[in-house]
Amino acid sequence: xxxxxxxxxxxxxxxxxxxxxxxxxxxxxxxxxxxxxxxxxxxxxxxxxxxxxxxxxxxxxxxxxxxxxxxxxxxxxxxxxxxxxxxxxxxxxxxxxxxxxxxx
Amino acid sequence: xxxxxxxxxxxxxxxxxxxxxxxxxxxxxxxxxxxxxxxxxxxxxxxxxxxxxxxxxxxxxxxxxxxxxxxxxxxxxxxxxxxxxxxxxxxxxxxxxxxxxxxxxxxxxxxxxxxxxxxxxxxxxxxxxxxxxxxxxxxxxxxxxxxxxxxxxxxxxxxxxxxxxxxxxxxxxxxxxxxxxxxxxxxxxxxxxxxxxxxxxxxxxxxxxxxxxxxxxxxxxxxxxxxxxxxxxxxxxxxxxxxxxxxxxxxxxxxxxxxxxxxxxxxxxxxxxxxxxxxxxxxxxxxxxxxxxxxxxxxxxxxxxxxxxxxxxxxxxxxxxxxxxxxxxxxxxxxxxxxxxxxxxxxxxxxxxxxxxxxxxxxxxxxxxxxxxxxxxxxxxxxxxxxxxxxxxxxxxxxxxxxxxxxxxxxxxxxxxxxxxxxxxxxxxxxxxxxxxxxxxxxxxxxxxxxxxxxxxxxxxxxxxxxxxxxxxxxxxxxxxxxxxxxxxxxxxxxxxxxxxxxxxxxxxxxxxxxxxxxxxxxxxxxxxxxxxxxxxxxxxxxxxxxxxxxxxxxxxxxxxxxxxxxxxxxxxxxxxxxxxxxxxxxxxxxxxxxxxxxxxxxxxxxxxxxxxxxxxxxxxxxxxxxxxxxxxxxxxxxxxxxxxxxxxxxx
Numbered sequence: 037x038x039x040x041x042x043x044x045x046x047x048x049x050x051x052x053x054x055x056x057x058x059x060x061x062x063x064x065x066x067x068x069x070x071x072x073x074x075x076x077x078x079x080x081x082x083x084x085x086x087x088x089x090x091x092x093x094x095x096x097x098x099x100x101x102x103x104x105x106x107x108x109x110x111x112x113x114x115x116x117x118x119x120x121x122x123x124x125x126x127x128x129x130x131x132x133x134x135x136x137x138x139x140x
Numbered sequence: 141x142x143x144x145x146x147x148x149x150x151x152x153x154x155x156x157x158x159x160x161x162x163x164x165x166x167x168x169x170x171x172x173x174x175x176x177x178x179x180x181x182x183x184x185x186x187x188x189x190x191x192x193x194x195x196x197x198x199x200x201x202x203x204x205x206x207x208x209x210x211x212x213x214x215x216x217x218x219x220x221x222x223x224x225x226x227x228x229x230x231x232x233x234x235x236x237x238x239x240x241x242x243x244x245x246x247x248x249x250x251x252x253x254x255x256x257x258x259x260x261x262x263x264x265x266x267x268x269x270x271x272x273x274x275x276x277x278x279x280x281x282x283x284x285x286x287x288x289x290x291x292x293x294x295x296x297x298x299x300x301x302x303x304x305x306x307x308x309x310x311x312x313x314x315x316x317x318x319x320x321x322x323x324x325x326x327x328x329x330x331x332x333x334x335x336x337x338x339x340x341x342x343x344x345x346x347x348x349x350x351x352x353x354x355x356x357x358x359x360x361x362x363x364x365x366x367x368x369x370x371x372x373x374x375x376x377x378x379x380x381x382x383x384x385x386x387x388x389x390x391x392x393x394x395x396x397x398x399x400x401x402x403x404x405x406x407x408x409x410x411x412x413x414x415x416x417x418x419x420x421x422x423x424x425x426x427x428x429x430x431x432x433x434x435x436x437x438x439x440x441x442x443x444x445x446x447x448x449x450x451x452x453x454x455x456x457x458x459x460x461x462x463x464x465x466x467x468x469x470x471x472x473x474x475x476x477x478x479x480x481x482x483x484x485x486x487x488x489x490x491x492x493x494x495x496x497x498x499x500x501x502x503x504x505x506x507x508x509x510x511x512x513x514x515x516x517x518x519x520x521x522x523x524x525x526x527x528x529x530x531x532x533x534x535x536x537x538x539x540x541x542x543x544x545x546x547x548x549x550x551x552x553x554x555x556x557x558x559x560x561x562x563x564x565x566x567x568x569x570x571x572x573x574x575x576x577x578x579x580x581x582x583x584x585x586x587x588x589x590x591x592x593x594x595x596x597x598x599x600x601x602x603x604x605x606x607x608x609x610x611x612x613x614x615x616x617x618x619x620x621x622x623x624x625x626x627x628x629x630x631x632x633x634x635x636x637x638x639x640x641x642x643x644x645x646x647x648x649x650x651x652x653x654x655x656x657x658x659x660x661x662x663x664x665x666x667x668x669x670x671x672x673x674x675x676x677x678x679x680x681x682x683x684x685x686x687x688x689x690x691x692x693x694x695x696x697x698x699x700x701x702x703x704x705x706x707x708x709x710x711x712x713x714x715x716x717x718x719x720x721x722x723x724x725x726x727x728x729x730x731x732x733x734x735x736x737x738x739x740x741x742x743x744x745x746x747x748x749x750x751x752x753x754x755x756x757x758x759x760x761x762x763x764x765x766x767x768x769x770x771x772x773x774x775x776x777x778x779x780x781x782x783x784x785x786x787x788x789x790x791x792x
Contacts, residue, residue, distance in 0.1 A: 057777065061770055069770075132769050139767025 045086040052079035066123070066130045070116050077109050144211035144231050147191050150184045150239060151278035157181075158271040165264025173264035174257075177271055178250040184274075185243040188236075195236045196653050206658035208232040208348065213284055222344050228284035230347070233654040234428055234501055238281040241508045242418050244641075246274045248634035249413040252516050255628035256409055256523055266306060270413070273299035277418050281425065286335050287345050289426065293331070293390070296422060297324050300414050304406040316402035323399040327389020334382030337375055338433075341365035347429065354433045355489075362436070373439060380440035384427060384447075391423030392474045393481060394451040398716050400474055404466040408522055411466060412515030416473050417508040424480045424504055431497060431656060435489035445485025449583045452478025454713065456590035460597065461710040464528045465518050468598050469511070472554065475587060476507050482584070483569040486576035487656065494656030495663065496576070499568030502650045506561035509645055510553040513638035517547040520635065521602055523627055530598070534605040534691075542632050544603050546639040551599045553642040555592035555677045558670070561646035567670055568651075568663060585673055592677040596684035604689050 052075055059072030081102040088098025124130050157180040165173050200206050213228035250270060257266055276295035283289040298321075305317030335345070342350045342361050353361040354376070368375040385396075392400035403415050414420070427434060427444060434441055452475045459471035480500045487496025520543045525532050537544040553560035556567070566588060573581040651661040687695040699706050708714065764775075 060773060135769075136767035140762040140765045 042086060042090045045082065049079040049082040049086070052076075052082065064131050064133055066116075066120050066132055069132070070113065070120075074109060074113070077105055081105055144191065144194075144209060144229070146187060147211055147229050147231065147239075147282065150187050150191070150243065151275050151282065153180045153184045154271040154275040154278065158268050158275060161264050161268035161271065165268055166262070169264050171263075173267040174250070174254045177267035178247070178254065180271070181243065181247050181250050181274060184278075185247045188239040188243045191231070192236050192240055195231060196233075200231075200233075200236075204659060206233045206653070208658075210284055210348070223339065224285075225287045225345060226285040227288055229282045230284045231282075233658065234425070235281050237501065237505060237654055238425060239278065241505060242274065242277050242281065245417040245508055245512045246270070246277075246413055248512060248516065248638055249409045251630050252412075252519065252634040253407075253409045255631035256519055257407060258628070262306070266303075266407070269299055269302045269306070270410070273303065273414060273419070277422070280422060284347060285345050286339070286347055286350065286430075289347075289429070290328075290331065290335060293386070293422065293426075294328065296419050297321065297328070297390070300324075300403070300419055303410040303414060304403050306407055306410070307405070310405070312402075313405040316399075316405040320399040320403050323396055324389045327386050327396050330382040331386020331389075334379045334384075334386065337379035337382065338365075341368070341375060341379070351430070351432045355436060357436075374437075376433075376437050377439045380430070380434055380437055381443055383430065384423075384440065384444055387423030387426045388447060389423070390426075391420050391477045391481070392451075393423065393447050393478065394454055395715065397451060397455070397474050398712075398719060401462075401467045401470045401712070404464070404470050404528075408466065408515060408519030411470070412512040412519065415470065416511040416515050420473060420477055421480065421504050421508070424477060424484065424500060427481070427484050428497065428501060431484065431487075432489050434484075435487070435656075441485050443485075445482045445577070445580060448478045448481025448483075448485055449580050450478070451475070452482065452587045453583050453590075456587045456594065457709050458712050459594040460590060461706060463530045465521070465530060465533075465598060465602065466515075466528055468594060469514055469518060472514075472591065472595065473511055475591060476503070476511065476554070479566070479569055479584065479587075480504050480507070482580055483572055486573050486580060490657040492661070494661065495568065496572035497656040498651050498654055498661055498663070499565060499572050501654050502568055503562075503565035505650065506553070506565045506642075506645050509638055509641040510550045510560075510562055513546055513550040513635065513642050514554070516631075516635055516638065517543050517550060520627055520631055523631070530601040533602045535603070537603040542635060546635040547599060547603065549639045549642050551595045553646075554595050555681060556588055556673060557677060557681075558674065559643070559646065561642050561644070563670075563674075564646035564650075566673065570673055571666070571669060574669070585676060588673050589676040589680045592680035593684045596681045597688050600685060600688035605691055 056072045056075030056079065059075065060069050063069050063072065084098040084102045084105075088095065092098070120130055123135060127134050129135075157177050161169060161173050161177065169176060194200075195206075195209075200209070209231040211229040211231050213226050215224050216227050217225040219225075250267070253266070253270070257263055260266060273296065276292050276299055280289060280292035280296055283292060301317050301321040304320050305313055307313045338350060338354075339345045341364055342353050344350060344353070353359050354365070356362060362376075365376045365379070366374045370378055373381075387393075389396045400415060400420070404411055406415070434444070455471040455474035455478065459468050459475065462468045462471065480503050483496045483500035483503065485496070487494055487500070489497070520540065521533065521536060522528060524536070524540060527533070549560065553562040556563045570581065570584055570588070573584050651663045653660075655661040687698065702709075711717075
């Protein structure tokens with residue numbers, strides 16, 4: 037079986053990243069925006085793992101990095117959801133367009 | 141060298157009183173403020189007497205010469221290794237003498253005010269201000285550094301301002317306090333420039349070091365300051381004359397005297413303390429403190445002499461025409477300070493030639509007592525008749541026997557009749573003037589006669605003459621002449637004590653203690669020399685008696701005889717009007733208004749331009765901060781993209 041070249045994997049992760057970015061800019065629901073951010077983080081994880089596997093197969097640094105990112109993403113999700121709950125309590129909405137008090 | 145550190149308490153006690161009464165007085169000590177102030181000052185007075193006894197009789201003298209002792213010196217601001225502003229306490233004959241004068245006169249005034257100011261709404265504030273003044277004056281006396289002098293000098297000015305304006309709901313008092321402050325401030329500008337000149341060339345601000353450097357003709361500082369010249373006079377002359385300008389402002393010397401008569405708007409005890417006995421002699425004290433330096437410069441001393449003599453004469457002439465009794469006393473103060481100034485002017489430093497210096501200090505000492513007595517007596521009279529005008533008085537001798545006696549003693553003292561205090565000091569001044577400058581001697585002699593004339597004019601008008609006041613007093617429903625009386629015992633006691641001083645202090649062998657170089661000076665009263673001034677004084681008193689003792693037309697004839705001259709003197713020789721003309725017609729329109737225009741349009745305009753530009757730019761860009769989270773994310777990604785492009789394609 038032929039080995040999958042690196043560029044294919046990079047293509048997947050780039051696609052994932054820009055899908056996440058698109059979601060972040062277009063969605064108005066904060067939870068969806070949070071999911072988009074997770075997509076972007078995971079595209080970075082794929083990059084790390086792929087580079088580790090293809091360029092430095094005898095080392096594990098990339099794997100550890102992706103493990104760290106997963107951990108931080110979990111913590112970030114917990115914090116973000118707490119914020120979202122508070123936002124919902126004060127605004128009765130989780131639409132970002134309803135929370136624009138912090139302007140000039 | 142024994143310990144004089146306790147002298148520090150003498151100024152600090154009044155300061156503590158000021159703080160306590162100033163902060164809590166009106167609420168908690170409204171009634172007891174007077175007692176608190178007096179008690180604290182009594183302690184200071186006792187301490188000063190202890191200090192004087194210790195200094196003059198126990199350990200001030202080394203080998204027959206009184207030493208200058210620096211009891212305390214604390215470096216406050218160090219500018220360079222040599223130049224610093226120090227706070228300290230100096231103990232030498234004149235500072236100890238001034239301690240006695242200031243604390244005792246201040247104590248008398250505190251006691252007198254207990255009766256005089258009773259029932260005033262701001263009684264505690266009054267005592268707080270008195271304490272502030274006493275503190276500042278004592279600090280001024282004890283200064284070791286010329287900048288310390290300057291700071292206390294300003295504090296004295298502020299407390300004088302506060303006390304003149306004590307009746308702040310009276311427009312004339314407000315105007316007078318402002319005038320006093322502005323005129324003396326103007327003089328202090330000269331003082332400051334003088335300090336800077338002297339400090340620049342001397343390389344130090346310490347008075348002792350300055351004197352040391354400028355009194356030896358070989359020192360590099362002395363050579364540099366005398367060779368540098370500006371407009372034809374050496375910098376030493378400029379520095380000393382400018383310092384004297386500060387002194388002339390505080391001591392009301394011509395032409396900076398215009399504030400003193402108006403300062404009489406303050407309560408009378410304040411006039412006795414500040415505008416007769418203590419603050420106004422600060423100028424004399426300043427010149428005396430720097431006298432060794434002054435004695436190195438003939439030109440500066442000549443200016444001191446002629447300004448002093450002219451002020452003495454001018455004030456005496458004006459005093460003859462005034463009808464407000466406090467104004468007469470104010471001009472007489474100015475005249476007597478003129479005496480002290482020219483006595484310093486004709487003096488030399490050291491030995492027999494230092495007679496003028498010693499005479500000046502002696503006159504300062506005796507004058508403090510009899511002039512404060514005169515003012516307190518006048519205060520007593522004003523308390524009784526509720527008027528400052530001579531025409532409302534007359535025949536008061538029966539109603540106020542103690543005030544009458546005290547006032548008479550003070551008048552005799554100021555007129556220089558032996559054996560009262562003024563005689564001794566005035567004799568010394570006349571002797572000093574006679575040996576140095578015959579013209580000054582003539583002026584002094586004539587002024588002495590004028591002094592006797594106008595003081596007795598005052599005396600006869602208040603206590604003899606018509607019986608107007610007595611009648612008014614009776615007709616106003618006061619059948620019993622003693623219902624109001626002379627005031628409380630607190631008002632009579634200071635009069636009696638000061639009267640005793642006015643008789644007695646002349647017998648102090650003053651020259652044994654205070655002289656220009658610290659060594660005792662042998663003086664004696666020459667009977668033959670005294671004949672002229674005493675005879676003139678007695679003649680002047682007799683003339684005055686014939687004019688004013690009983691109501692008659694002789695004085696009106698004299699007024700008619702002098703005509704225009706009398707009117708000019710009555711209007712104080714139009715000096716006030718001249719100042720008004722200069723300020724209103726020249727300074728304000730030609731200097732003040734252009735500068736005000738520049739301030740409003742150029743200085744303010746530049747600031748407005750800056751502010752408006754900032755505001756416009758921020759209005760233009762404020763849309764960027766929309767409050768929408770996705771916009772911010774967009775900016776962030778845009779920034780990352782831009783940086784990536786930058787790093788990948790441009791900075792390869």
